[in-house]
Amino acid sequence: MCTMIDLEFKIQAQNFSAGTSITSYAELLRQVPNAQQLPDRVVPAVTGYIQQLGGIIPDILNTLGRRFLRFNNFQFEIINSDISDRDKHVIAINFFSDPLLWIDTVDNCLLVSAYQEKTDTAEGVEMLTDLFQLQPYLNIHSVVSPKLSN
Secondary structure, three states, X not given: OHHXXXXXXXXXXXXXXXXXXXXXXXXXXXXXXXXXXXXXXXXXXXXXXXXXXXXXXXXXXXXXXXXXXXXXXXXXXXXXXXXXXXXXXEEEEEEEEOOEEEEEEEOOEEEEEEOXXXXXXXXXXOXXXXXXXXXXXXXXXXXXXXXXXX
C-alpha cells in the first residue's frame, strides 16, 4: 500500500513544487501556498485499501485473536515525506469506530459491546461482548455516558 501512496504523493507534490528545489513535505507546507491540500489529493490512493478492510479496523484484535472493531470513518494524514527519499514517507490512517459501550476494565483490557439504547425490561438485555487489550496508538475519542435518572 505504501508504494501506491508514495507514488501518488510524488505525483501530487510535483504540482506544488514545480519550479522549485523543494522535495520535503514539511518545506512544501512552509513555503508553498495551498500545500495543505496535498493529503486530500493523495487520499484517493488510500481509498481502495480502505474498502478492502470491509469496515473492520485491521490492527485491533480481541483476546481471541479476531478483528471485531468496526469503523465508520477514517482520516488520512501525511506525517512526513520527501519526493527524493522514499524512506522518509510516513503516513497515518486514523479509524473512527462505531459507538461502543464500555462495560468494564479487566487488567489492561477493555470489555465492550456494540452500543445500543437501553431498554428497561425485567429480564435485562443480552449483549455480545469483546475483550481487547489497550495498546499503543489506540485512543478513545469520546464516550457515551448513561442517562442519569432523577
